[in-house]
Amino acid sequence: MNKPMELTGKRALVTGGALRIGKAITLALQAAGAEVVVHYRHSEAEARSLSPFSVQADLESMEDCTRLMKEAGSLDILINNASIFTKDTLAPATPERVRQEFNVNLFAPMELTRLFAAQAREGAIVNLLDRRIRANDPTCLPYSISKKGLEELTKLAALELAPGIRVNAVAPGPILPPPGNSGENFRELAGTIPLDLLPTPDHIAEAVLFLLQADYCTGQVIFVDGGQHLLGNGV
Numbered sequence: 001m002n003k004p005m006e007l008t009g010k011r012a013l014v015t016g017g018a019l020r021i022g023k024a025i026t027l028a029l030q031a032a033g034a035e036v037v038v039h040y041r042h043s044e045a046e047a048r049s050l051s052p053f054s055v056q057a058d059l060e061s062m063e064d065c066t067r068l069m070k071e072a073g074s075l076d077i078l079i080n081n082a083s084i085f086t087k088d089t090l091a092p093a094t095p096e097r098v099r100q101e102f103n104v105n106l107f108a109p110m111e112l113t114r115l116f117a118a119q120a121r122e123g124a125i126v127n128l129l130d131r132r133i134r135a136n137d138p139t140c141l142p143y144s145i146s147k148k149g150l151e152e153l154t155k156l157a158a159l160e161l162a163p164g165i166r167v168n169a170v171a172p173g174p175i176l177p178p179p180g181n182s183g184e185n186f187r188e189l190a191g192t193i194p195l196d197l198l199p200t201p202d203h204i205a206e207a208v209l210f211l212l213q214a215d216y217c218t219g220q221v222i223f224v225d226g227g228q229h230l231l232g233n234g235v
């Protein structure tokens with residue numbers, strides 16, 4: 001029987017690791033024995049309450065990405081979780097709005113991956129995608145493009161960084177509504193999902209931990225969406 005990658009004593013960076021899904025991933029990694037550097041942008045108090053290691057950075061800025069990786073120290077694990085979600089169709093998607101979303105959701109994960117690979121000969125990366133990568137949802141156009149791009153980065157980086165570093169991804173279905181959204185539409189959705197319930201942040205953390213420990217998997221995407229991606233635009 002193969003021994004899965006041991007997480008005890010490993011040092012992990014979780015971007016946006018202080019709240020919501022990022023917090024569930026931080027707690028799951030800590031429960032598995034890893035030391036977690038919690039990255040935050042605004043949620044300083046929450047980050048500090050979770051870990052003695054926390055670093056502030058605005059992932060719109062590539063200079064901040066460089067500083068974040070320096071201050072995070074020597075890492076074994078990188079979780080690209082932080083993200084911006086904007087309901088923008090093409091018309092209101094000005095270059096500035098698109099740049100912000102692409103920077104945080106795609107260019108920062110790419111830069112952090114590059115810097116991680118420069119400092120770690122061995123390790124594992126997990127990117128947080130969205131089940132929308134298998135649909136075409138024009139109501140959040142820049143977000144969808146950024147997550148589809150991050151799926152491609154997952155596969156290309158998996159090839160380039162093998163055999164030392166594995167790169168995988170988790171694609172959640174709707175879990176937590178964005179701030180300001182009551183979640184009513186999420187509850188209505190539940191009845192249309194093949195597995196008939198919404199996922200929780202812990203479902204996502206479980207899949208992240210599985211991929212970190214699955215030491216013969218790279219370039220994989222696990223959909224944690226109750227089968228929703230199988231329906232494409234159907235829900």
Ligand SMILES: NC(=O)c1ccc[n+]([C@@H]2O[C@H](COP(=O)([O-])OP(=O)(O)OC[C@H]3O[C@@H](n4cnc5c(N)ncnc54)[C@H](OP(=O)(O)O)[C@@H]3O)[C@@H](O)[C@H]2O)c1
Nearest residue numbers: 016020021040041042043058059081082083128174175176
């Ligand atoms: N929620 C869902 O239902 C859902 C569904 C599908 C996919 N996903 C994916 O799963 C991941 C986690 O989802 P979530 O809803 O928990 O994420 P979220 O709350 O929308 O964002 C996570 C964190 O990203 C950080 N962030 C945002 N802009 C930033 C910037 N410019 N620089 C640095 N950090 C920034 C924020 O940190 P601070 O709080 O510190 O400012 C925020 O707490 C995301 O990648 C998302 O796309 C989520």
